[in-house]
Amino acid sequence: MIDQQYKWYPVYTRSRAEKKAYDELLRKGITAYLPLKKTVKQWSDRKKIVEEPLIKSYLFVYISGREHAKVLMTNGIARFLYFSGHIASIPEQQINNLKLLLATDADLEVFDYDIRPGQRVLIKAGPFKDMIAEMVSLHNKQRIILRLQNMGYAIEINTSMGFVEPI
Incomplete structure (x- = not known):
């Protein structure tokens, strides 16, 4: 059923393809959130403020089960996400919290990797x-301390998670 x-x-x-898929979903009458x-x-020669997806390659749709095929037949949409063999859904409160968070001018960074000390x-x-450095400590994923060893010394620096990637 x-x-x-x-x-x-x-x-x-x-x-x-996030923005194009989002626009196409709206044209089809599907409630979507990007x-x-x-x-x-x-x-x-210049600087410009642009809007980019917070989470690359993801957007959210508010649909019933009978609209799954309509979403999948939308240009730019690759697939639904699955969890334990079923299409994953997200509680509405989490979507509302995300909207509230983005309504503030908070400087947000999203990382798809986990770096450990x-x-x-x-x-x-x-x-x-x-x-190349070694992760020393992590403070709320906003500030991290790295130990640099390429210079013959161990120097600790503070930087943002947005400036590093695991190797």
Whole structure:
């Protein structure tokens, strides 16, 4: 039996197709939510504030079970997410909390990896760009301390999780 109850479902999009898929869903009359964050982009001649998806390749749809096929037949949509063999749904309160969080001007960063103390990382930006370091400690995933060893000394620096990736 098809579930007639409306729920929020996360859907995975093709790479960099989040906005087009979102617009297409709205054109089909499907309630969708694409969380966006404002980011400053730097070009050689200017800076511009652009809106990017908060979570790359994901958006959320509010549908009943009978609309699953309609969503999947939308340009840019790759698949639903599954958990324990069933299509995953998200409680409406979590979607509302995400909307409230994005309504503030909080500086948000989303990471799809987990770095633990003792793990080696590559610094991607800032004055220590391209250096390899060791994760020393993590403070709320906003501030981390890294130990640099490439210089012959162990130097601890503070940086953001957005500037490192595990190796």
